[in-house]
Amino acid sequence: METCGNIGLGLKKKKEMGRRKLEIKRIQDKNCRQVAFCKRRQGLIKKANELSILCIVDVGVVIISKNGTGRLHEYSSTNSVTGILQRYESHVQAEKEISGEHSMYSSMKIGELLQTAERQLEETNADGHTVTDLIHLQNELQTSLTQIRSKKTQLMLETVKDLLEKEKQLREEKKILKNNRARMKKKRKK
Amino acid sequence: METCGNIGLGLKKKKEMGRRKLEIKRIQDKNCRQVAFCKRRQGLIKKANELSILCIVDVGVVIISKNGTGRLHEYSSTNSVTGILQRYESHVQAEKEISGEHSMYSSMKIGELLQTAERQLEETNADGHTVTDLIHLQNELQTSLTQIRSKKTQLMLETVKDLLEKEKQLREEKKILKNNRARMKKKRKK
DNA sequence: GTCCCTATGTATAATAC
DNA sequence: TGTATTATACATAGGGA
Numbered sequence: 422m423e424t425c426g427n428i429g430l431g432l433k434k435k436k437e438m439g440r441r442k443l444e445i446k447r448i449q450d451k452n453c454r455q456v457a458f459c460k461r462r463q464g465l466i467k468k469a470n471e472l473s474i475l476c477i478v479d480v481g482v483v484i485i486s487k488n489g490t491g492r493l494h495e496y497s498s499t500n501s502v503t504g505i506l507q508r509y510e511s512h513v514q515a516e517k518e519i520s521g522e523h524s525m526y527s528s529m530k531i532g533e534l535l536q537t538a539e540r541q542l543e544e545t546n547a548d549g550h551t552v553t554d555l556i557h558l559q560n561e562l563q564t565s566l567t568q569i570r571s572k573k574t575q576l577m578l579e580t581v582k583d584l585l586e587k588e589k590q591l592r593e594e595k596k597i598l599k600n601n602r603a604r605m606k607k608k609r610k611k
Numbered sequence: 612m613e614t615c616g617n618i619g620l621g622l623k624k625k626k627e628m629g630r631r632k633l634e635i636k637r638i639q640d641k642n643c644r645q646v647a648f649c650k651r652r653q654g655l656i657k658k659a660n661e662l663s664i665l666c667i668v669d670v671g672v673v674i675i676s677k678n679g680t681g682r683l684h685e686y687s688s689t690n691s692v693t694g695i696l697q698r699y700e701s702h703v704q705a706e707k708e709i710s711g712e713h714s715m716y717s718s719m720k721i722g723e724l725l726q727t728a729e730r731q732l733e734e735t736n737a738d739g740h741t742v743t744d745l746i747h748l749q750n751e752l753q754t755s756l757t758q759i760r761s762k763k764t765q766l767m768l769e770t771v772k773d774l775l776e777k778e779k780q781l782r783e784e785k786k787i788l789k790n791n792r793a794r795m796k797k798k799r800k801k
Numbered sequence: 802g803t804c805c806c807t808a809t810g811t812a813t814a815a816t817a818c
Numbered sequence: 819t820g821t822a823t824t825a826t827a828c829a830t831a832g833g834g835a
Binding site for chain 2: 443445446447448454455457458461462464465468469471472474475476477478479480481482483484485486591592594595598599601602605606609
């Protein structure tokens with residue numbers, strides 16, 4: 422019963438059907454927000470699909486909503502979002518390697534988070550609204566964990582790659598040495 | 612100078628300004644396709660941004676075009692697409708790994724945990740003691756994440772170890788070959 | 802969450818620069 | 819690619835079921 426976006430225009434007639442202009446800012450009313458989310462999510466994914474078909478490109482969309490029942494929404498023009506993500510990651514990583522930077526997610530950050538978490542846990546006695554903080558913390562915790570894991574994985578992948586290269590090089594050297602030996606044997610026979 | 616989408620309508624007047632209906636299928640004309648791509652890409656990203664602001668959600672978009680000069684396009688409501696992707700990946704991967712044969716972890720899957728967590732959150736209205744459950748859930752969540760990370764690390768460590776061994780072996784073979792060569796040279800001189 | 806409806810705001814196809 | 823114009827197709831706010 423309430424205008425969602427622009428409140429207080431003082432223009433309400435008996436019935437305002439049709440679309441009204443909507444300012445792009447957080448929709449306050451929870452219900453309106455949910456409805457808008459549904460509609461626009463569908464719209465976005467439809468657009469993504471159209472784009473991929475019309476222009477022959479791969480598109481991936483990920484939507485993460487922290488509230489409500491729905492949690493994760495995704496769209497992908499190819500088989501799986503993961504596929505696109507992997508290609509995306511490879512892009513990024515390639516660029517990173519070129520520019521040669523190793524931005525670290527410090528493990529200190531996690532430590533701080535944990536400390537904060539503990540503090541919050543101890544204060545949870547009476548105050549009901551620390552629940553929100555807790556949720557927030559949980560999210561942060563998870564994100565951090567994921568990031569660190571990812572970083573670690575990346576580093577290990579680099580190591581593996583490195584070792585594979587070394588191995589290849591050694592194999593080649595070995596081959597050359599073998600050839601040399603063969604040639605020498607031949608010469609000696611002559 | 613050519614209609615992009617629907618060719619051969621036989622309706623061309625002197626000038627057909629304005630938008631025409633567009634079938635959603637691969638745009639044949641390369642030029643039109645490129646133009647459409649630009650416009651629609653911008654449109655999509657704008658929509659994604661609006662969605663994230665209006666509905667307070669995180670949105671990530673990745674577009675990969677194989678043709679033309681432009682290659683990769685991305686949008687993210689948070690700092691980086693990578694961040695969102697990681698969160699997405701963690702979802703998928705966690706469920707995959709946990710539901711796999713290595714389910715030495717708790718009987719509960721991560722997805723279920725998250726769902727339960729949400730349910731609990733929605734029920735937190737009056738009952739103060741669900742906070743405890745929440746904390747418990749958080750711990751479980753974190754433990755699961757840690758376990759998964761551990762498992763992955765372990766696997767990678769095994770790989771690295773394997774490679775290191777291979778490397779060592781190759782080095783030794785190389786050394787032997789070198790020695791052989793040296794001996795042969797000596798012999799020849801004699 | 803879904804579907805329908807209306808009225809209107811917006812995106813965009815075609816085109817030219 | 820970016821910008822601008824025009825006319826129209828499409829998306830969607832608000833409301834109700």
